[in-house]
Amino acid sequence: MSVRIGIDLGGTKIEAIALDDDGRESFRQRIASPRGDYDATILAIRHLVLAADAAVGEPGLVGVGIPGTISPATGLVKNANSTWLIGKPLHVDLERALDRTVRLANDANCFALSEASDGAAADARVVFGVIIGTGTGGGVVVDRHVLIGPNAIAGEWGHNALPWPEADEWPGPECYCGKRGCIETFLSGAGLVSAFRGDAELSARDIAAAAATGDERAASALAIYCRRLAKALASVINVLDPDAIVLGGGLSNIDALYSRVPQMWSEWIFSDRVDTRLVRAKYGDASGVRGAAWLWPA
Numbered sequence: 001m002s003v004r005i006g007i008d009l010g011g012t013k014i015e016a017i018a019l020d021d022d023g024r025e026s027f028r029q030r031i032a033s034p035r036g037d038y039d040a041t042i043l044a045i046r047h048l049v050l051a052a053d054a055a056v057g058e059p060g061l062v063g064v065g066i067p068g069t070i071s072p073a074t075g076l077v078k079n080a081n082s083t084w085l086i087g088k089p090l091h092v093d094l095e096r097a098l099d100r101t102v103r104l105a106n107d108a109n110c111f112a113l114s115e116a117s118d119g120a121a122a123d124a125r126v127v128f129g130v131i132i133g134t135g136t137g138g139g140v141v142v143d144r145h146v147l148i149g150p151n152a153i154a155g156e157w158g159h160n161a162l163p164w165p166e167a168d169e170w171p172g173p174e175c176y177c178g179k180r181g182c183i184e185t186f187l188s189g190a191g192l193v194s195a196f197r198g199d200a201e202l203s204a205r206d207i208a209a210a211a212a213t214g215d216e217r218a219a220s221a222l223a224i225y226c227r228r229l230a231k232a233l234a235s236v237i238n239v240l241d242p243d244a245i246v247l248g249g250g251l252s253n254i255d256a257l258y259s260r261v262p263q264m265w266s267e268w269i270f271s272d273r274v275d276t277r278l279v280r281a282k283y284g285d286a287s288g289v290r291g292a293a294w295l296w297p298a
């Protein structure tokens, strides 16, 4: 087997690609996630992998990027914002359903690996990859190797509290993890929506579009969002001092983030100057699926 199949299991969609030996895509398909249904999730992934097998003419090597991670101690999923996966033996069930060895990794780790390998942060030694979308995840890559750690949570800063909170950010919204004021509650799409003080209920995408065309309340929501992102990333820079921070996920498509956040973050970074680069994912909001495929290195 030489064809690599990458699966990105997300909260709203499941994407599959097949990469040949030189990294070219020979198959791509995206379907909606069967939200709340674990068995249907397994079947959906099986369907995608068999379709990829058929497209490339042989059974491929399968890597899967998952929300959360597999606990090294129990083999069960933990820390997933797709909560129907938590406590499930996903690795074992996928290998049984696909009848082959499968490699699993946290979706943010896959994303960071992809961007550090041949993406927007190629040539950067230390990369912090961030996914801002349905949830908020982070991953650390050093010299093109994913940093995992004994608890398999390296880079998981989404459930730290938002640092340097304003009066209206503390104790903050409730989070599915049981705490309040987590970074994820502010930086996910729902976080941007909750920062909007308007008459209509707008989606995160609508708010970003309205802010770009001069709507004052949308611009205000986006400014609040940028300030929160700047504080959350400043706390990472103070610990890790990465060469580059790469943003992926739906909210990474907001152009204003890349100019405004680095203008703000110096306020909280303990340094006389800041040379960290903040860049958009090269492979778009689906970059993680390439990292999943590259869980099987050339």
Ligand SMILES: [Zn+2]
Residues within 6 Å of the ligand: 158, 159, 175, 176, 177, 178, 179, 182, 184
């Ligand atoms: Zn949380």
